[in-house]
Amino acid sequence: MRLEALPGYHRALTFGGDARPGSALLFGDNLRSLEALERQAAAQGVPAPLSACYTDPPYNTGEQWELPSGVVAYDDSWTDDAEFYAFLRPRLAAVHRLLSPSASVYVHIDVRISPYIRVMLDEIFGGGCFRNQITRIKCNPKNFSRRAYGSVTDVICFYSRTPAAPGPDPMYWGDARAAWSPGELDRLYPKTDADGRRYATTPLHAKGRTLNGPTGEAWRGLMPPEGKHWRRPPADLEELDQAGRIEWSSTGNPREIIYADESAGRRLQDLWTFKDPGVKRSRYPTQKPLEMLEMLVRQSSPEGGLVLDPFAGSGSTLVAAERNGRAWIGCDQGHPSLAASLGALASDERAAFSLWLPDTEMLAGPAPFDVRVEDGMLILPAGADESLTLVAGVDLSTSRADALHRHGGHWHLTADQSAPARVLLVREDGVRTIASVTPRTSS
Known part of the structure; x- marks a missing residue:
């Protein structure tokens, strides 16, 4: 999807020459921006252009979030809970309509409202599209006096656009892995071969007998243990042995060799430790870790895909997409967010994008200070x-x-x-x- 035009908006500036198709920062009410994107996508014949979405919306905290200078970044105060949920629901519904069949969304919220957001997402996406509720450790342990356990986590609700079903899963999945820690390597790959490569061994058989088929037959005069079958046909086992990938015990028991350096790493679970950068290293309150956002971008969007953050805030999602070769769209109506996002993108000399403003907003005008x-x-x-x-x-x-x-x-x-x-x-x-x-x- 290329933003040649956007109803109700004008392209104020283009940074970095030719922007990636679709890379754009939209300043203004994000519901209006999402609806304009829907109309433009439909006009181009791609009504669902998004590969992935990450969003960190307001949490209904009742607080004003300030920059270190005292400037209010955004006001998270609402008349009541009903007003907050009435604000959030149509925006999440608009995101749902823009997602392609292979896309997914991450909604980052706090533990207090997570049950209500889960119900809302189930209603919008369908319960079959729920994939995970991810718990993130966001900070170090706290020492406070109130009678409750320390709050060191928040929640990310992960949904796909299309339900998981028997057969091939349509959702894009990059299968990102985490590197093994030294302790994990020692525990999981305790052996070392003559070349210094760490390895472990695993049985060549599994539970269950094969009555008719090669995995129930003898290999090198050995039958599978009682009640079990070979994991591979004897011909494949012979190839493994010829390649030096089977270790024989002193009693003649064969086991397959698995090398640590051939492992892609540890599969990610639903408990993450990505701690917030902290006030001194943040350009915007509630800024999330860039490392986490880069992982999400790689995990849930193909290279060249289009990533959305409708509450752009610090601009970190946009930077994560830019660094990893994805086009992106960021929306926010806060002036501090506009400044923070431009500042974040300015740190990457390769960044190329357009800044779009509502037709009622213009950049031109007298300078408020002389330079x-x-x-x-x-x-x-x-x-x-x-x-x-x-x-x-x-x-x-x-x-x-x-x-x-x-x-x-x-x-x-x-x-x-x-x-x-x-x-x-x-x-x-x-x-x-x-x-x-x-x-x-x-x-």
Whole structure:
């Protein structure tokens, strides 16, 4: 799906040259954005274009979530529970309609509301599409005085677009694995061969007799143990032995050799340890670990697929998709989210995407503060360099999303200083403007 047009939106900027087909950051109410995506997808004849979706929506906490500067990132306060669920349901339903038959969705929520979200997802997707409720260890143990156990986990509800059924499963599955820890290697692969390769052995037989068939026949004069059968036909066992993949005990008992370096790793279970980055390393409150999001992208979308995050927040899902060769769409209506997402994407020089704004929003307008450039340094009014926190700057002449970098307490232009430039400035509080900056050499 390529976003050539989007009803009710205009393409404000394109970063990094030719964007991946579909890679876009949509600023505005995400329900409106999702409905516009539905109409555009239907117009292109691909009504269900998404390969996967990860979303970390509000949790109905009743709190205001702030940036370290005190700027409110978003307000998670609602009149009552009914208002919150009425807000969330149509957005999850829109995601459901946009998912392809092989797609899946991860809905990240807290343990308090997880039962209600499970019921909602069962109603939207169907109970047969439920795959897992994943428990994530999100932080270190807490020491507090209230009479309850420490809360160190949250929940990810994992659903497929199409129910699992007998026969081939239509859901895409990348079969991501976790690397063995040194302790696991010692325990699971306790032996070492002459070349130093770690290995284990496994029986060549399994329970159940084969009355008619090669796995019930003799191999090298050996019959399977009573009540069992060979796991492979004798011809295959002979090939294994010739390849040196069978270990014979001193009593003549054969076992298959399994090497550790041929294992893809440990299959992932439904208990994960991906701890949040913490306030000092986060650009946005409720930011989730990039390592976890990259794993989800690889697990549930093919290379070149299209990944959605309708509550983009920090922009980490978008970065995870970009790094792993997937197109992406991110939606959010918060100015701090826009700034955080642009700042996150600016860290990847390969990032290529379009910024779409509602037709009622325009980037053009007078700058809320004056800027000039001296020896490649962006100079703000006296005292403003401390009070205005710029998190992203985009040179509109080169489409570079890393036009500004901070050094020595000042902002410097990264782009070529040989010609005047128009730079999109996005502050931490979401104030954005296009400023004309002219190179100037101080005397």
